[in-house]
Amino acid sequence: MADRYLRFVGTAPGRFLTRRLGLPQPAPLHRWSPQRPALVGGLLHLTAGKTDLDLSPVLARTGLPKSADAPAAVILDATGVRDVETLAEVHAALHPVVGSVARSGRVVVLGAPLAPADHHQAAAQQALEGLVRSLGKEIGGGRTVNLVRLTDPPAAESTLRFLLSPKSAYVSGQVIVVGAGVDADTGAEVTADGDLPLAGRTALVTGGARGIGEAVAETLARDGAHVVVLDVPQAEEDARRVAERLGGSALTLDITAPDAGARIAAALPDGLDVLVHNAGITRDRRLVNMPAERWSSVLDVNLASVLRTTDALLDAGTLRRGGRILATASIAGLAGNAGQTNYGASKAGVVGLVRSLAPRALAEHGVTVNAVAPGFIETRMTAAIPLFIREAGRRMNSLAQGGLPADVAETTAWLAHPASGAVNGQVVRVCGQSLLGA
Numbered sequence: 001m002a003d004r005y006l007r008f009v010g011t012a013p014g015r016f017l018t019r020r021l022g023l024p025q026p027a028p029l030h031r032w033s034p035q036r037p038a039l040v041g042g043l044l045h046l047t048a049g050k051t052d053l054d055l056s057p058v059l060a061r062t063g064l065p066k067s068a069d070a071p072a073a074v075i076l077d078a079t080g081v082r083d084v085e086t087l088a089e090v091h092a093a094l095h096p097v098v099g100s101v102a103r104s105g106r107v108v109v110l111g112a113p114l115a116p117a118d119h120h121q122a123a124a125q126q127a128l129e130g131l132v133r134s135l136g137k138e139i140g141g142g143r144t145v146n147l148v149r150l151t152d153p154p155a156a157e158s159t160l161r162f163l164l165s166p167k168s169a170y171v172s173g174q175v176i177v178v179g180a181g182v183d184a185d186t187g188a189e190v191t192a193d194g195d196l197p198l199a200g201r202t203a204l205v206t207g208g209a210r211g212i213g214e215a216v217a218e219t220l221a222r223d224g225a226h227v228v229v230l231d232v233p234q235a236e237e238d239a240r241r242v243a244e245r246l247g248g249s250a251l252t253l254d255i256t257a258p259d260a261g262a263r264i265a266a267a268l269p270d271g272l273d274v275l276v277h278n279a280g281i282t283r284d285r286r287l288v289n290m291p292a293e294r295w296s297s298v299l300d301v302n303l304a305s306v307l308r309t310t311d312a313l314l315d316a317g318t319l320r321r322g323g324r325i326l327a328t329a330s331i332a333g334l335a336g337n338a339g340q341t342n343y344g345a346s347k348a349g350v351v352g353l354v355r356s357l358a359p360r361a362l363a364e365h366g367v368t369v370n371a372v373a374p375g376f377i378e379t380r381m382t383a384a385i386p387l388f389i390r391e392a393g394r395r396m397n398s399l400a401q402g403g404l405p406a407d408v409a410e411t412t413a414w415l416a417h418p419a420s421g422a423v424n425g426q427v428v429r430v431c432g433q434s435l436l437g438a
Contacts (some may be wrong), residue, residue, distance in 0.1 A: 003378070003394065006401050024400035027142035029169040030104035031406060039166060041102045042067020048089035049080030053110070058153045062164050071097070073106040073164045078128055079150070081111070082121045090131065098135065104142040107135065108163050111149045113177070125149075129175055136173040136433045137398045144172035144399075144433075155180060155422035162414040170407035172398055173433030179422045196224030197417050202272050204228040204264065206255055206309075207279030209238035211379045212328070215405035216276055219413045221246040225274065230255070230264070255279050255305045261312020271320045274416045275313060277306045277327040277350075282381070287341045295342045302346035307353060314365055321366030324416045327354060328408075329373040329427055335436040347373070351427050358425030368424040370415045375431025378402045397432035 006026050008014035018025060030036065043064035045055065055077060064073055074097055078090055094107075101107060109132050114122040128147055136145035146163050150156040156178040162168050163176075203220045207213040208229035217227045227248035231239040236252045243250040251267050253260055264272075280302045283294040306327055313319050332340050333347025350371055358369040376382060376393040382402065385393065394402040411430050414420060 003401060005391070005394075024395045025140065026395075026400035027103055027140070029142045029399065029401070030166045031169045031404070032166040032410060036166065038063050039072035039102075039104070039106065039164065041070060041072025041105070043164070044068050044071040044074045044097060046074065046076045046093040046097070047080070048076060048078045048093050049082060049086040051077050051080040053077055053079055053153055055110075055153050058157045058160060061157065062161055064164060068097075070100050070102050071105065072102045073108070074098070074101055075108045075110065075160075075164070077110045079110055079112040081124045081128065082118070083124050084120075084127075087124055087127055090128070094135075098139060101139070101141075101143055104166075104169070105144075106164050106168070107139070107143065107145040108160065109145070109147045111147055113149055113151065132175070133173045133433070137435075139398075142169075142399060144168060146172060147175045148178060149175065150178040152178075152180065152422070158414060158417045158419040159423060162410075167410040167414065169410075170399065170403040170430055170432050171411060171428065174428055176423065176426060176428065179424060197419070198274070198413075199224035201274060201418075202226045202228065202268065202270070203274035203276065203416065204230055204251075204268070204272055205276040205278055206230045208276075209235040209242055211381070212374065212377060212405045212408050213276075213278040214242050215409040216278060216412050217242060217246060217248070219406070219409035220274065220276075220416060221248060223413055223416075225416075228268070231279070255309065256300050258308070260305065261309045261316070264309065265313060265316040265318045268318055272313065272318050272323065273320055274324045275310070275319060275326065276412060276416075277309070277325070279305070280328060280346075282340070282343050284339045284343070286339050290342065298342040299346050299349075302343065303349040303353075306350060310353075310357070314361065314367070319365060319367050322418065322421065323365075323367040324420075325357075325361065325367055325369045326412055326415055327369075327371045329354075329371040331373055331375045331429060331431050331434050331436065334373060334427075334429070335434070354427060355425055362424055368415075368421055370423060370425065371427045372408055372411050372415070373427055373429045373431070374403065374408050375429065375434045376402045377408060377430075378404055396436065397434045399432035401432065403430060403432055 111128045132147040203225040205217045208217045209231035221227045229239045229243040230251045233252045239250040327350045329350045330347040332344045354371045361367045361369050408430050
């Protein structure tokens with residue numbers, strides 16, 4: 001459903017009226033397209049504190065030229081901030097430039113891991129999170145602000161390229177931790193084709209016949225993957241339509257069946273590189289009025305099937321080393337939502353799965369595990385929400401608008417990238433920095 005308010009604010013009378021009334025001022029977002037694949041403008045590189053990082057080779061490959069004049073992106077290396085005194089350098093660096101960042105621009109702050117033996121450094125580095133989340137809520141104009149904690153710039157290249165591109169249009173206020181940038185099996189740095197990074201790889205998307213799942217399948221196919229579109233037998237026609245359009249294949253089965261994992265493994269005898277757990281349902285009702293069937297059906301589809309299928313595919317060796325497991329969480333699982341105790345519980349469970357499994361899956365199988373947590377995304381489901389509730393959902397984030405399925409898909413594709421192996425155990429919200437939740 002079209003966001004008429006966003007269109008209205010884009011007109012001269014709309015801007016005048018909404019400003020006079022103190023209403024939200026959403027700006028059209030620059031999202032990736034073949035015609036506009038990069039931000040328009042230059043990159044300004046700043047530092048605060050003493051740093052040993054050499055970012056030049058990585059930043060050169062973002063495709064953004066160096067520029068201090070109305071930059072499209074600002075990157076601040078604050079890894080050397082170690083105390084309250086050097087936090088002043090963060091203010092000194094950002095204060096003169098944040099007002100000049102181009103609309104739909106990016107601010108990325110680089111931080112260091114918190115030092116457990118140095119509480120002054122830990123306090124100063126933790127302060128960067130409050131700075132980033134606060135700046136994201138005030139900067140406006142479709143701009144985003146994120147924090148990346150890293151020690152090795154090459155390991156963070158795929159993350160920085162994502163955050164400094166139109167593909168991250170609806171990702172803001174996030175803290176992303178980047179670990180070591182080597183393949184878990186060989187110890188070699190991972191490289192990939194820049195245009196088709198998933199070429200030669202197989203990706204399976206559950207619930208891939210429609211909505212967000214279809215967008216994820218499209219984006220992974222765009223990046224070169226052979227996509228297996230999995231959905232329930234009732235959606236077989238849609239699944240085959242999507243798969244044929246993408247040059248992939250369709251697989252229909254009930255993901256909650258006890259043998260679902262075994263059937264997927266049998267259908268993929270040559271193995272799987274990317275597993276996207278997207279299938280999910282809602283059965284909303286307040287807990288006091290919720291029968292057991294509504295509770296159990298949501299938990300079975302959204303959580304239990306994810307656990308069973310993941311275990312089965314890891315045990316069978318279907319997921320190749322260097323593979324990716326990507327689960328769909330939700331801000332409802334992080335912040336809660338009235339009428340969704342079952343859904344919120346299931347999505348919070350996904351977060352627990354990711355945080356627990358990620359280190360073991362990497363160590364034992366060479367596979368990373370991450371989650372994407374969408375906020376208000378414009379789909380057929382949200383289009384059916386009553387008008388005033390739908391408008392509240394759209395406006396209650398720093399970008400003051402709903403996201404698109406493509407926003408979730410682009411974030412999934414970044415985490416699926418062969419060079420994103422240093423990102424593990426992360427839960428990345430795609431919510432325009434929702435005003436609710438952490």
